[in-house]
Amino acid sequence: MILQLWNSHMSRPSPELLKPRKTPRQTRSAVTIEAIHTATIQVLLSDGVGRLTTTRVAERAGVSVGTMYQYYPHKQALLFAIVERQLDLIVTAMLEAAARLKGRDLQSVAEGLAAAWLEAKMADLVSSRAIYGIATEFNLEELMNRAKHLMVGAISPLLRSVPDARFADPDSAAFMLAALLGGTVRVVMEAGTAEEDLERLRQELPRACLGYLQLVACETPARGLASGA
Structure with missing residues (x-):
């Protein structure tokens, strides 16, 4: 082996x-x-x-x-372009979601990012699974590092903008959130596309994201203090 x-x-x-x-x-x-x-x-x-x-x-x-x-x-070169294109679609979806969710509460951010990732991956389930199969043929270190930099660069300030939570290390939280999204979706989609499993993913992934963010949040300001009362 x-x-x-x-x-x-x-x-x-x-x-x-x-x-x-x-x-x-x-x-x-x-x-x-x-x-x-x-x-x-x-x-x-x-x-x-x-x-x-x-x-x-x-x-x-x-x-x-x-x-x-x-x-x-x-x-x-052709196959690599297909993998790169799929990754770019994911990154674009996450950047757009981060911009759209800025200033929203923690639950909305968690649910919105999870929904954006799932929507991008499930737009064409068959193609997504086919691409997973060829991705292992290439050294994707450069592509993945670029994607990580862009997504952390978008999600970290988004977490800083959340009004009902504070993070000691928003960059680390953003990195782990992206890893949670990517790894979880890949495991489920590589195992198959049974509708019941995809429905579980739609329901549970936002909860998993919210649970992680709540766990690493170091401060939840009181409603009165946050409003200056």
Whole structure:
């Protein structure tokens, strides 16, 4: 097992080799990229990662292989782009939720962040599960560090704005809250997508987030003191 994990790590392509050759600058190019990404998920689901090729994806997307190579030099670069795109969707959802929830009470913050994460992941359950399956193929340290920095940078000031709780270390609380959200959702979704389990997740994840935040809150100001009475 150790040797297998070592070989898997050693065979991972370096991040420099996974960068797209160019990024879309026009609407037509953006549409092409979206078609390629959608086709990639479809081929993953129908044929599996082992049989996925740039040729199969190009055929499904309705573009030429030459067009594919304008953006992605090889299969690994294409798959990495899919993983990166999914992570960006999560980060964007959390940043928007943090901005929307600023100044709300602790329960609203906990429930709002949990709902935003679940909504982003469950918008396309099948695709999300397929992406979990290929994410282990890559070294995601750089992507994850960037995502962590952005989410902690948004959630930490949000926690500082909560009127009914205070945190000695908002950065640590924000980090652990993001880890709680990401780890819990991944475990459930990788195990399957039974509706009863997803419903439990919708009900219990906000409670788990609120419970954690209540546990680490170091001060809950009295209503009269908070209002200056």
